Amino acid sequence: xxWWLYLPIAxxxxxxxxxxxxxxxxxxLSGLFGVGGGFLMTPLLIMIGVPPxxxxxxDSNQIVAASTSGCYAHYKLGNVDFKMGTLLLIGGVVGxxxxxxxxQILRALGNADFVIKxxxxxxxxxxxxxxxxxxxxxxxxxxxxxxxxxxxxxPKPSAFSRFVANLPFQMDFPKSGVRHSxxxxxxxxxxxxxxxxxxGVGGGFxxxxxxxYLLRMPMHVVVGTSLFQILFTCINVTIMQSxxxxxxxxxxxxxxxxxxxxxxxxGARLCKLLKGDQLKLLLACIVLLVMVKMLVGxxxxxxxxLSYKGGH
Amino acid sequence: MxxxxxxxxxxxxxxxxxxxxxxHGAEIEKKPVLHVQPNxxxxxxxxxxxxxxxxxxxxxxxxNIAIKxxxxxHDVALKRKGKxxxxxxxxxxxxxxxxPNFYLVAxxxxxxxxxxxxxxxxxxxxYEALAKExxxxxxxxxxxxxxxxxxxxxxxxxxxxxxxLPKRITFNKAENKNLKAFSLELIAPAKxxxxxYKVTLYGFDNGQLMGSLESFFHVELVGFPAFCRNLAFKxxxxxxxxxxxLAIIVGFLMGVVFGSKGGx
Numbered sequence: 092x093x094w095w096l097y098l099p100i101a102x103x104x105x106x107x108x109x110x111x112x113x114x115x116x117x118x119x120l121s122g123l124f125g126v127g128g129g130f131l132m133t134p135l136l137i138m139i140g141v142p143p144x145x146x147x148x149x150d151s152n153q154i155v156a157a158s159t160s161g162c163y164a165h166y167k168l169g170n171v172d173f174k175m176g177t178l179l180l181i182g183g184v185v186g187x188x189x190x191x192x193x194x195q196i197l198r199a200l201g202n203a204d205f206v207i208k209x210x211x212x213x214x215x216x217x218x219x220x221x222x223x224x225x226x227x228x229x230x231x232x233x234x235x236x237x238x239x240x241x242x243x244x245x246p247k248p249s250a251f252s253r254f255v256a257n258l259p260f261q262m263d264f265p266k267s268g269v270r271h272s273x274x275x276x277x278x279x280x281x282x283x284x285x286x287x288x289x290x291g292v293g294g295g296f297x298x299x300x301x302x303x304y305l306l307r308m309p310m311h312v313v314v315g316t317s318l319f320q321i322l323f324t325c326i327n328v329t330i331m332q333s334x335x336x337x338x339x340x341x342x343x344x345x346x347x348x349x350x351x352x353x354x355x356x357x358g359a360r361l362c363k364l365l366k367g368d369q370l371k372l373l374l375a376c377i378v379l380l381v382m383v384k385m386l387v388g389x390x391x392x393x394x395x396x397l398s399y400k401g402g403h
Numbered sequence: 404m405x406x407x408x409x410x411x412x413x414x415x416x417x418x419x420x421x422x423x424x425x426x427h428g429a430e431i432e433k434k435p436v437l438h439v440q441p442n443x444x445x446x447x448x449x450x451x452x453x454x455x456x457x458x459x460x461x462x463x464x465x466x467n468i469a470i471k472x473x474x475x476x477h478d479v480a481l482k483r484k485g486k487x488x489x490x491x492x493x494x495x496x497x498x499x500x501x502x503p504n505f506y507l508v509a510x511x512x513x514x515x516x517x518x519x520x521x522x523x524x525x526x527x528x529x530y531e532a533l534a535k536e537x538x539x540x541x542x543x544x545x546x547x548x549x550x551x552x553x554x555x556x557x558x559x560x561x562x563x564x565x566x567x568l569p570k571r572i573t574f575n576k577a578e579n580k581n582l583k584a585f586s587l588e589l590i591a592p593a594k595x596x597x598x599x600y601k602v603t604l605y606g607f608d609n610g611q612l613m614g615s616l617e618s619f620f621h622v623e624l625v626g627f628p629a630f631c632r633n634l635a636f637k638x639x640x641x642x643x644x645x646x647x648x649l650a651i652i653v654g655f656l657m658g659v660v661f662g663s664k665g666g667x
Contacts, residue, residue: 095451099628104451104593159654333643352657400480
């Protein structure tokens with residue numbers, strides 16, 4: 092029996108173990124950090140010979156399984172804030188629609204690709220850099236004086252905090268232990284939705300820092316809630332891509348999701364073993380690595396000057 | 404007298420028939436023969452490319468031969484990368500018209516030794532000849548057709564769908580004094596698209612085209628890949644919903660399996 096599998100929509104054959112391994116790696120990140128992994132998996136699939144459009148769409152399909160598995164695991168651990176997740180999701184859908192329109196206008200102007208790539212690098216560099224610096228500082232502070240592990244350092248009331256506190260319709264989010272206006276998660280969800288649509292990703296790696304730093308949610312709840320939101324985003328993307336572009340390769344997604352669901356479970360357990368700041372530091376390193384890879388792609392002369400239309 | 408006349412007629416007829424059969428046999432012995440094995444390639448779940456053997460006989464007078472395999476022709480839309488300041492990014496699009504989805508040429512000598520350019524163009528042997536059959540249009544000002552074709556071929560070669568294999572065909576021991584055997588082994592790549600492929604054998608002598616012969620092989624999806632592709636293209640909404648439902652079931656089942664092992 093051959094260990095190579097023919098992917099009917101991708102139109103090529105790939106080693107089963109390689110696909111399973113890639114799925115496992117991305118699932119691990121999903122369970123560990125609450126990110127969908129699309130920003131990492133899609134380039135990896137393209138590297139092993141999957142056409143870009145099929146890679147992006149099939150990746151969404153496998154993230155549905157990984158986030159179902161991860162979300163279920165986090166739900167059992169009490170880490171999903173459904174109230175916050177639903178509000179962010181509504182904002183995300185609105186933002187996604189606005190972002191898609193924005194991209195259509197940019198494409199008509201001919202600048203879309205430039206804006207997408209530069210947005211990607213700036214977002215990854217700023218999020219990754221800030222998370223890296225902040226989590227490193229927190230880890231240093233935690234080591235110096237004896238502060239209780241669960242104690243949160245009270246941030247100084249900034250202009251943003253004062254603005255947020257004055258917004259109407261304040262409500263409690265008991266699972267996250269925070270009080271915010273109804274509009275804050277809606278506005279932030281919209282913002283992430285716009286960015287995610289521009290960059291063509293699920294937005295997990297932007298949503299996680301937004302929840303941590305702007306919504307002040309505890310890291311473990313952030314991961315579960317992010318997975319809840321990603322699940323619905325990817326369901327929508329998978330159905331739309333299948334219907335409009337015929338680019339979802341279910342066989343590819345199936346092997347990836349078998350690997351990723353196992354990886355997600357391992358990730359969810361590792362997540363509980365690691366401290367919030369350690370998780371943030373690890374995610375920051377991965378985000379910065381992807382940023383460096385993208386920057387190299389922008390600066391180094393490509394091997395091929397032509398590529399098939401429709402990919403990232 | 405009548406008997407002598409009849410015997411004479413029979414003798415003449417026999418001589419004529421024997422003469423005709425000899426000349427016909429000699430004609431057959433000089434005709435080229437082309438075989439493609441297998442002539443049907445099935446793409447199943449575990450397909451990773453397949454070895455294809457092309458063999459047959461050509462007249463000894465054919466000094467060199469070339470085999471061309473061509474798939475169906477399509478229009479292709481591509482993105483063109485370019486440098487803006489210090490950054491490389493997509494700067495335009497390229498439309499490629501009438502490009503074969505598969506193109507392979509194997510020869511017994513270097514291509515330029517086979518025949519002069521006009522004959523190579525006529526037979527579409529080699530990239531230079533192929534370039535004349537394909538139209539390329541770029542939205543980037545200043546892109547020459549030669550530049551675009553070079554990069555288009557590089558893209559196709561990377562996928563294993565375009566290739567030129569000079570001196571790859573070998574001649575074997577002569578079958579008889581009029582014919583010599585040849586053979587070529589190649590791999591139909593995993594990315595070969597389903598469809599019909601035309602295999603053409605060309606014979607050359609002293610730069611002249613001596614003759615040609617055609618054969619075909621088919622590539623088709625079978626089993627689960629065929630079912631999947633059919634569902635994805637003909638019932639795309641059902642396919643999308645099924646893909647999501649199955650993903651949720653698998654994800655949930657894995658969650659339950661792992662959850663039962665855990666302490667929570």
